[in-house]
Amino acid sequence: MAFHYAQYVDKLAQTARSIHPIPLYVNAAMNSRGRKPGEYPSAGPLAHLIDIWHCGAPHIDLLAPVLYDKGFVDWVAQYKLPNNPLFIPEIKRSMNNSVQALYVFAEHDAIGFSPFSIEDGSDSPQDPLVQGYGLMKELMPVITSNQGKGVMNGLFFDAQNKERVLQYDGVKLTCRHYFTLPWDPRATDGSIWPEGGGVVLRLSKDEFLIAGNGIVVEFEKADGHSQTINTKLGEDGFAYQGGDHAQQDTSWKGESRVGIGTVDEVSIQADGSFQYVRRLNGDHTHQGRHVRISVGEFKILHVKLYEYK
Numbered sequence: 001m002a003f004h005y006a007q008y009v010d011k012l013a014q015t016a017r018s019i020h021p022i023p024l025y026v027n028a029a030m031n032s033r034g035r036k037p038g039e040y041p042s043a044g045p046l047a048h049l050i051d052i053w054h055c056g057a058p059h060i061d062l063l064a065p066v067l068y069d070k071g072f073v074d075w076v077a078q079y080k081l082p083n084n085p086l087f088i089p090e091i092k093r094s095m096n097n098s099v100q101a102l103y104v105f106a107e108h109d110a111i112g113f114s115p116f117s118i119e120d121g122s123d124s125p126q127d128p129l130v131q132g133y134g135l136m137k138e139l140m141p142v143i144t145s146n147q148g149k150g151v152m153n154g155l156f157f158d159a160q161n162k163e164r165v166l167q168y169d170g171v172k173l174t175c176r177h178y179f180t181l182p183w184d185p186r187a188t189d190g191s192i193w194p195e196g197g198g199v200v201l202r203l204s205k206d207e208f209l210i211a212g213n214g215i216v217v218e219f220e221k222a223d224g225h226s227q228t229i230n231t232k233l234g235e236d237g238f239a240y241q242g243g244d245h246a247q248q249d250t251s252w253k254g255e256s257r258v259g260i261g262t263v264d265e266v267s268i269q270a271d272g273s274f275q276y277v278r279r280l281n282g283d284h285t286h287q288g289r290h291v292r293i294s295v296g297e298f299k300i301l302h303v304k305l306y307e308y309k
Contacts, residue, residue, distance in 0.1 A: 001043040006056025013059040025062035032069040047078035080108035096195040098132020106199040107154030109147040141272035159193035172222040206305040214295040
């Protein structure tokens with residue numbers, strides 16, 4: 001059935017393109033919620049039918065997911081293919097849409113992201129969607145100029161997916177949801193963990209841009225011993241008194257390590273240049289241990305590393 005639908009749509013596409021030579025796409029409602037074929041549009045360009053649709057409808061440029069259910073990260077990955085750029089023409093509107101958008105633009109080189117009825121949302125400058133889209137507008141010059149170069153990744157976290165490890169030419173980044181830190185009471189009081197995430201962009205060998213909402217990033221050498229020791233921390237970020245204390249890493253043999261040199265909050269101009277807002281240090285970087293953007297904040301951080309022995 002899917003092949004016949006695709007052939008029919010392809011004939012429409014050929015006629016349409018003879019009138020208006022513009023890109024054409026077909027979207028698909030996902031096969032979710034345990035529904036059986038016939039209980040949803042089961043012959044559309046679903047992830048498991050993409051090859052059939054490409055064969056039956058070669059004049060369609062994009063096959064696109066419509067997303068209203070769980071599994072965002074898995075769904076978008078299935079639609080980013082060498083012969084199918086990722087375009088999301090419709091997704092459920094939520095306060096975390098900007099985090100989702102940053103993720104797909106950075107991780108999958110997406111070309112579009114459209115929350116349903118976004119014009120019906122709040123216009124308040126304090127609204128998370130307004131703040132997030134403002135951040136995304138700033139980031140677009142550097143995102144679009146670095147797509148496809150292998151120097152950029154997206155981050156997307158929730159209570160079930162709390163951590164992701166990235167590596168760039170010998171530098172290891174351990175990225176986590178902000179609520180993995182102990183000092184925000186919402187991390188442990190039963191509050192729902194909002195989706196957090198954003199963009200990691202490597203600007204040069206020892207220089208990164210970290211942007212988004214609700215994320216923490218640690219840096220270390222990828223080929224050396226771990227520079228961090230897990231220990232239970234209190235609200236101030238230090239080990240509990242009388243509890244588990246950090247111990248010296250005796251496995252270090254003097255090889256090169258990576259430290260955080262400077263962390264600057266910046267804004268990005270239309271030409272892609274940085275305008276510096278302020279320098280963060282002390283408690284803002286946990287005395288040089290990590291870079292973080294708390295839940296509810298939308299920031300762009302310019303990070304420079306250094307090596308030491």
